[in-house]
Amino acid sequence: MANKTIITVATTGAWPKKENNPNVPMTPSEIADDVYACWKAGAAVAHLHMRDDEGNGTMDAAKFRETVELLHERYPDCDIILNMTTSGDLNATDETRQAHLKELRPEMASYDCGSMNWMNSSLFLNHPQFLEELGKNMQEWGVKPEIEAFDPGMIANAAYYLKKGVLKAPLHFQFCMGCANGIPGSMKNLVFMKETMESLCPGSTWSCFGVGRSAMEMLYGAVAMGGHIRVGMEDNVMYGKGQLAESNAQFVERAVRVIREFGGEAATPAEAREILGLNK
Ligand code: ZN
DSSP: OTTEEOEEEEOOOSSOOTTTOTTOOOSHHHHHHHHHHHHHHTOSEEEEOEEOTTSOEEOOHHHHHHHHHHHHHHOTTOOOEEEEOSOSOTTOOTTHHHHHHHHHOOSEEEEEOSOEEETTTEEEOOOHHHHHHHHHHHHHHTOEEEEEESSHHHHHHHHHHHHHTSSOSSOEEEEEESOTTSOOOOHHHHHHHHHHHHHHSTTOEEEEEEOGGGHHHHHHHHHHTTOEEEESTTTOSEEETTEEOSOHHHHHHHHHHHHHHTTOEEOOHHHHHHHHTTTO
8 A cells, every 4th residue: 555645636625716716616516526527537535515505615514415415326336535524614613513424424524623813814713622522523423534734733732632532543634734824835844744743643644735836846745755645626726827727637637647657556445445444
């Protein structure tokens, strides 16, 4: 498995709209079709966000349910791992941030291991009580947390919850690089995140993504350093400078090429399940 790289596609996120890029999938139907196209292209994990009918981020469990049902109805052969957000609407309650997990029991879900100022405009609140409750619930529901770390302090916070039993080893991290108010996306910082993780939470697996200008550096960095990679329009609506992304699959195809050029292979969902310990 050493040369297998897991590609996660984050198709939609909470913010980009059709005016930012007309190719962002927004409805359950569009997201289901998009996830399938990305799976065909080589993605092993799909990180899902939902939008309401006005296109705003929502934690509405019915939208998650509809998307999963459409995906399974239309594409019964698609075995992609579903990773649902728990942070798709800054105004959602602690309860609605988990309701879809309780009902749908996805294999994975995001776990944002600390609070921060979001995009210089609002508070991204992950209260200690919420994180304790979410961690325990995810264990009970059999949902593996993908620990999103926007800075090294969030890795230390994960180590604390690991010690406390709120999280269970082996952990899987997503290093979110280059977000406003988070750690800037650079190779030096990626090395530091990886080393911090290895010293505080040994035996963990990791993935990363970079927003904006750091996207390619983080892609090549992850592949070179033996990590996994996330791509997609949640993080970047531009494919390159001055070039809007045509689809999420376009990002996945590029990641597959980079991994192959380096001498590796994109992990299949079955291989990703083994790497992440999802079968246990
Ligand atoms: Zn997300």
